[in-house]
Amino acid sequence: MAPLPTSPVSTSLLLLPVPTLHQLLTPQQFYPSIRQASLLTSSHLTIYLLSSLFQPPPLGLPPSAHWETIQTFLGKVYGEAVRVAQKEGRVLFEVDVVMQGLGGEKGDERRWEGRNEAEEGKGWEVVWRLEGDDSELPSSLPTLPSSSFVLPYSPSPLSSSSFPTDFYKNSPKSPLPATYPVVALGGSFDHIHAGHKILLTMAILVASRKLIVGVSDDALLVHKAHSEYLQPLSLRKQLLSSFVNLINPSLEYEIVAIKDVYGPTATDPDIQALVLSQETVAGGEAIAKHRKEHALSSLHTFIISVISHMTDEELGDDGKKMKEVKMSSTFIREWIASKAASKQD
Structure with missing residues (x-):
């Protein structure tokens, strides 16, 4: 594992694998990685959620039925990144949390148009990946910077208390449009x-x-x-x-x-x-x-x-x-x- 940078970079990309509801229900397991990426990024951090859960229904989760689950996850991911930056005095620190699959394949292809190489001022200087994550990256991602670093990651066990109150709400008795x-x-x-x-x-x-x-x-x-x-x-x-x-x-x-x-x-x-x-x-x-x-x-x-x-x-x-x-x-x-x-x- 290569040593982490000794000083913050301006822009970076953090790849978070969220393959199952387990990860979506337990955002706390990502906090150490988010904290590290936020501390080592001075201006703009993009967090890309690698997941099939955000594809348009019926392939992905019905967002109306899982409103509380998804907004809680987003709130905690954004919140942890911003909390760390504000403690460092970086009030204007920018964070974007982006979901793979939202908008379908065409959306994934169009999302990163114009963002290619860091030396052109359009891309990221560094990409962060989680320890143990060897998943194949989506082809829709632009050319990533050569500087890639691994951040510590310890998956958390799933407990029944992790399931929010909206988890079973989309029942046949009270259906919501997806x-x-x-x-x-x-x-x-x-x-x-x-x-x-x-x-x-x-x-x-x-x-x-x-x-x-x-x-x-x-x-x-x-x-x-x-x-x-x-x-x-x-x-x-x-x-x-x-x-x-x-x-x-x-x-x-x-x-x-x-x-x-x-x-x-x-x-x-x-x-x-x-x-x-x-x-x-x-x-x-x-x-x-x-x-x-x-x-x-x-x-x-x-x-x-x-x-x-x-x-x-x-x-x-x-x-x-x-x-x-x-x-x-x-x-x-x-x-x-x-x-x-x-x-x-």
Whole structure:
């Protein structure tokens, strides 16, 4: 095993094999590898989940039935990487968690277009693989850098307590569609961070044809804290487009500016599902009321659980670590403002 780099590289790729539900249900086994990769990457870490579980149904998991399982896994993977980076003072550290198979074979082929060689400034400087992982890499991956390192990995045993409450929910008595043709979500998406990426990825997972992303217009955000450091609408839309294309290049999507809580959900009869965070549940209720008053079909609502809303008892030891992570645009703007102020002193 080659010794690990003595100083961080700028960009890197971490390959995580998730071949079975065992790995999906026990993300803690990946923490040491994620921590090491995060410590040794200064700017941008891409985590690629090598798995058949994320293929479009019926080949992969039905995401609507396993909503809690998948969002918990994503949250813990993102959370551990961000937690380590923030402890090192790298608040602007970027992490992308990408799923093999999402969007089918064509999606895998198109995902990495334009990302080939590190010397051209488009690829990764280093690739991290897990100890004992000798699985064949997908042919869709671009040319990987010659610098490859092995990170320690100890698979954890599967216990019955690992199975979340949603594991058996997709029963014949209460079936859910595996996905919904058109899914909507909204937000400010300022300084897009891990919390946004979890929200977007889950929405992408349950959308089979089209994703509609409502982005708060600049005028809606003027009273936000440290509004002078808000990204302009054009940049926020551009960054959203890049992220959606990375996660599922096969999905049709529309990114629209919104001037109120409703956006396209106020008039579009084609939307079937809505993805919310805990902070936007009230907005979801307003949308449901509006659509009912205007004889539009009701929307199935999915909610992303936010760790900060849970008690210490509910969180457990693992969750308490996650509570340290600040996934907030306000936090990022505050950090930028403090850095700017310190330069003026």
